[in-house]
Amino acid sequence: MIQAIRSGRLAAEWWIVALVTTALAIGLVYDRTTQRLDRLVYDLVLRLEERTPDPRILIVAIDDRSVAEVGSWPWPREVQARLIERLAEGSPKAVGYDVLLTEPRRGDAALGRAVAGPVSVFVPLLMVAPGANGAPFDTILPVAAVAENARGIGHVNLIVDGDGKVRRVRLWEGGDRAWPHLVELLRRAAVGGQDMQPRTDPLLIPFSGAAGAFPTIGASSVLRGQVPAEVLRDRLVLVGATAGGLGDRYATAGGNRHGVMPGVEIQAQMLDGLLSGSMIKEGGLAARVLFALLPVWILLLALRKLQPGATLVLLAALLAGTLGLAAALLLEFRLWLTPVPALAGLALVYPLWGWRRLAGANSYLIEELERFHAEPDALSASSSQVYAADPVSRQILLLNQAIAQARDLRRFTADSLRQIPDSVFVADRDGRILFANAEAESLLPDLRQSPEFDMQALFARFEPLEQIAGGDGQEPARAPSWPPDEASAGGQYLCADGRCFDVRAAPRRSADGAHLGWIVRLTDITEVWTAQRQREDMLQFLSHDMRSPQASILAVLAEGSGRGIAPELAARIEGYAERTMELADGFVQLARAETLEYEPEPIGLSDVLLDAVDHVWPRITAKRIALDTEGEDAPLLVHGERSLVTRAVINLLENAVRHSPEAGRIACRLDRIEEQGKAFAVCTIADEGPGIEESRIATLFDRFQQGPAADRSSGSAGLGLSLVRAVVARHCGWVRCESRPGEGATFTIGLPLAAEDPADPSCPEPGRTQPPGAGEVHPPPCSHAPFARP
Known part of the structure; x- marks a missing residue:
């Protein structure tokens, strides 16, 4: 009954722990409490990837040298037009001109004619948030001369995370009209793709290296005509500012490794990811919840079945497996499922369950110790009271007292068995002797000389012994065998040295009834057996040897009547003979009444x-x-x-x-x-x-x-x-x-x-x-x- 109550309480505790950790994992996934840790793990996993940038991507940088040679930024529109014309002369695949041209300037017409040249030129627009009249943002297109002649217009927005770093981007932005990203326009120009269905869910940028990972030439070199046409042919050219004073720089994932990166290089990283198909998608809410709960529930189920040592090994395997699976999904399948909620759930469930299990075990121990303390102790004169200021001290005192009582009981049991006048053996199920009292050791010196001596060897020393019959003949006792038969584990046997023993064997069981071994008692009945044999001989003498002469006397008297024996003397002799026979019959009948089986x-x-x-x-x-x-x-x-x-x-x-x-x-x-x-x-x-x-x-x-x-x-x-x-x-x-x-x-x-x-x-x-x-x-x-x- 107590075991059932404890089992039910433990099951209830398990369900409480399971619900708490499940709710925690779901909460961490839903409200992104662990975003900082999520980003840190993502950056560490991303560092494991090494990719070679697409060779088709070329950056034309408006760098510090170009600014020094051409003049301060912004350059005149005529200079920018000449830059695009010089690029067109090299026949690139497409040009992404990552320069905002939203304010009208002198020379816009010349810039428009350059954009309309034989090469596909894509220009960015500006999105200002928040927009006017409650709109989320306002869209500002390039000047009309440029917008009308450009092969496409796209946004260049980046998503800055809470830690100030750029990791994600939306390929499409906008309200009623969705604008593609500038690099998406370049991708379609490179692969000849058709217009895609706009998607506004963010993608993670697979940074393949630090700043400077892509081939870069200065804009001043292009303006001077120092760049061979072969360098530009069929390339995807991104034109953007990299000069330090222009402000187009962002912190990117990876911190010290990737560091601060110009916007045009971030665009190149995005274009490389789109061309290689390595852009990383974040898992949806359902996938993140499942990924967080799966290892937690595996551990929860294992807590009900496995031992603590095996559970600890499983916990380490789940922690490593969760991190490894998250890294594999990112690197191989371009899917990011943050492992932090799962790791937090695993880190919580093990100590929480350990605490609840320890608390339950401690509560059970206290209750059992209190109950044991309240029980009368037959070996002590009185049970001392236990006083303690706190529960832990009381538990220690109760445990000390219980251990002392157990030791006293063990000593009492051992002393009692040793002082039993009969030989007592305690053996396991295989016959190995676990305990033998002093009488048994003195009875069988082999116990001290041979460690292999067991109950089977002991039983082999006995021979069948005919039991004394009390009037009815008894069959000879069977030779004892090991293991003994529980139904009839005993008998009287003759040892090789001539002694007789009464052997009794009883099964030894645990508290739940499991068979643990045997308790064997040997009683030396040599004197009793000898007395029984003498008694049997005496009864035989009375019943036969003593009766036979008296019967002969009576027969002689009967045959000798009238042959000189006086009748009075014959009567007296006959009376004595009959009385002797009656006395013998009385002894035999009394013995039979006392011993008949x-x-x-x-x-x-x-x-x-x-x-x-x-x-x-x-x-x-x-x-x-x-x-x-x-x-x-x-x-x-x-x-x-x-x-x-x-x-x-x-x-x-x-x-x-x-x-x-x-x-x-x-x-x-x-x-x-x-x-x-x-x-x-x-x-x-x-x-x-x-x-x-x-x-x-x-x-x-x-x-x-x-x-x-x-x-x-x-x-x-x-x-x-x-x-x-x-x-x-x-x-x-x-x-x-x-x-x-x-x-x-x-x-x-x-x-x-x-x-x-x-x-x-x-x-x-x-x-x-x-x-x-x-x-x-x-x-x-x-x-x-x-x-x-x-």
Whole structure:
């Protein structure tokens, strides 16, 4: 549940970061907040390009030398006319005369005739902003003589950015009538192009070098006729002022590299870009937004999937990739998409997400530490209070306390495992031993000598060991294998050195249920096993070796009747032999009741009572005893072993017959009772014997305890009631005796009904033989399902 809440909160934090960075990137694109950085990146990328200027472009400069030779500017119109005529003599492709001729002067007619010559001459107009009467600008054409004879008129406007540098130009300007740029007229003259659809969106100028990149000759040299015609033939000539005092200079992109450049050279850069098709177009708003958001969202998605180290590498790759892609688009595809909004988004999203994730982790850590601090610590006497002036100090104190508690718990676990008297191994899934307590290390010195020793090598040391049978034969135990079977991970095995071990293996799991390995316990049961074998031998001796001589004695007595053996002596010998056989039978039956391994089954208590009555019926009829039964038709089902329960009821009936007088009466009753919130099936057997003193009832169910002294000559071995107690103990039931001298005795056994949960370990304390109810005897408590194999 906590993990789901944390995951939802983290997802919400991610969406907040994503929305904030997306809004920031879009805002930077839309309002051009980062224009200064955009221009700086553009200038740096543009410096990477090296292009050779178009050789067709020639600049005729009105330079300082020309001004000094011809005279101060403006030159007379006749001088300008002679300059154009000299240029025409060289047969250039076209001439762009970048000189404003808007004011009438003497000699305009001669200049008009020169413009009308055989060479295409294009002249500029003047746009004055703002215009009159609210117009954005006014258009001032050249003087009529020039305007009428020029092959085209175009504007020479440049766009100055906020930092005072020229980077862009519009090829068409104007309101109702759109005027092409002067260099656009020259381009069409050079390639023979038709009139194009006017476009007013700005283009970026691809500066291919600093000032002086294009071939330039002075206007005075042309006027003197010193320029050969071959230099001018088929050239695109741009005439403009470059002299320092004329003011036609602009700062251009690149700062120190390109520096200040005359207007005519800027026109040459534009013409070169148009002729080579390398003019740069700015991406539209949608393209800029997409370019800004794509790397940001790649990083955002990666933050949900990748580890911090991989995310940092991806961030560096995205930063470099964004810059590289912007440069490639500009240099190869002549498209400029500024990377600054994307870089700003990347620079924001990583620390912002890191801060939110760190804040979430810190909040979770504080909550878990507070919860851990509030939990009771079983290893400390008291939990100290944590006081701190600020949250960070409190977090440090809580973390220190949690670490100390974890260390104490680890030390406690290690000490506890080391002090366990059994050998304990902790292994991983592959069987490598991760931990072994002191008993395990002393048990297997190989653990210290061979680092390759693992659980598979340990299990290989064991051999199958036949389990002792308590009356029913058991199959030999299988040899242990690694990894153990979780369903039956345990058994008793024989080691190569002759010792016997009880081996138990339990899976070791993580908090989320993943299988991490195994916990293996080895208990040395050599002494127990030896005692069991001796006990088995003793039972074998009692059941066979001791019974066989007594049976032979009885057979001899039967064959030797009338052969000189006095009847009284034969009767005494026969009685001793029968008593010895009964004693052996009692030992065997008691041992069987205590150790028999069985699978529980539903038993009808009424059927058990009928079987017991049938077994004892000859003795009942021999003493002419009246037997009353009640409740034998009641459906009372219990879980257990039929022969053991039947034997217990038989013993109670035999005791009742033994102690009842001739022609007496025995009452048997079956019933269902509720006791301490549980349902029991009870069998009550009452006789009319001499009764039992109250002081003897407490020890009546111990071994070799007999009834009243007057009846001890009956031959009882004193093991019958011990068997009854052992049987009810195996079934988590109880037995009671109620008696007074001279009033007979009543024995009651109670067994849990089959409808109840047989695995409920609700038996009283072990060793209690006289609980509050008079003569009530309880078995030891069940530490597991009461009918499981012991």
